[in-house]
């Protein structure tokens with residue numbers, strides 16, 4: 001159905017364009033099929049053209065490197081682990097995928113959901129059956145027993161036999177051998193990226209964000225298995241020790257990075273490890289968490305961590321750590337992803353750097369730079385337009401007027 005919308009040859013004229021790396025004026029992109037064929041300055045007579053005058057800025061489709069499309073921001077309460085079925089997660093994923101795409105995010109890295117929903121969503125979207133962004137899919141996040149991903153913490157042990165814990169989006173593995181087996185099994189089922197929980201978390205019960213969970217040896221085994229199979233691996237890591245263990249284990253990106261210390265910053269820079277830090281969602285958790293059923297202990301963890309994470313993000317940026325845009329959408333409603341740009345600028349990036357983090361740089365982290373992230377010949381015609389100049393005011397990205405994915409117009413609200 002979507003194929004019918006793809007024009008054979010189409011020209012995009014942009015008075016103002018940021019191509020993912022540089023800002024340009026009066027550019028014409030030629031789109032053939034689903035890719036950009038050429039970049040020039042002339043539209044041939046009689047050709048089909050979409051014209052963006054000086055009031056607009058054209059940019060590459062945005063990339064969010066940390067989302068959970070099959071989770072809902074209004075289902076925080078642990079009780080949902082017992083109520084939501086895999087089918088309900090699938091319905092949520094379809095709705096959230098469309099919202100995310102319409103917000104201008106044409107690619108996402110999904111870092112965990114029920115097995116193997118992100119992979120299945122990726123397939124349905126690629127077939128054109130479901131409308132959504134390109135998905136780089138992880139399997140369920142891998143967690144230690146009792147760790148950030150163990151939804152049964154604090155419940156009767158009898159429940160462990162009744163409800164397989166990873167149905168809430170996690171898989172439990174303990175010890176080097178189990179970790180290796182789990183990573184291999186996820187690759188067998190077609191994941192693009194491995195997600196592992198190195199440290200404790202905020203929205204889990206009974207653990208502490210600063211506390212290490214997987215050992216260095218376990219993280220190293222996971223990274224080895226992922227890399228052998230040509231996959232990247234992302235580590236959820238709030239605590240300073242877990243961040244260092246993950247970096248030295250060869251993990252490609254640190255998610256959250258809240259309590260990073262100077263040595264961790266030095267190591268991340270040295271090992272070219274990416275930082276994907278969700279510095280918007282603190283606002284949402286504190287404002288909406290109580291109403292949505294977060295427990296006092298979870299809110300207390302967020303209160304202790306939220307500002308520290310933002311301050312440490314600023315330190316890491318100053319220290320030269322590479323940053324990619326990732327928001328943990330699902331903790332706040334899908335579609336509001338672009339709200340994080342403001343905070344990335346407030347805490348140390350220039351507007352252009354923050355947009356690069358969600359375009360050219362994000363594409364590098366998710367290993368899709370051959371296809372997305374910049375507006376150059378050969379890449380997918382994934383692009384957005386916003387009114388005004390987001391290189392001066394990144395908040396303009398919160399209201400995207402136009403979205404094209406693979407040469408097909410998804411939204412045109414000009």
Ligand SMILES: [Zn+2]
Nearest residue numbers: 066068111328
């Ligand atoms: Zn997450």
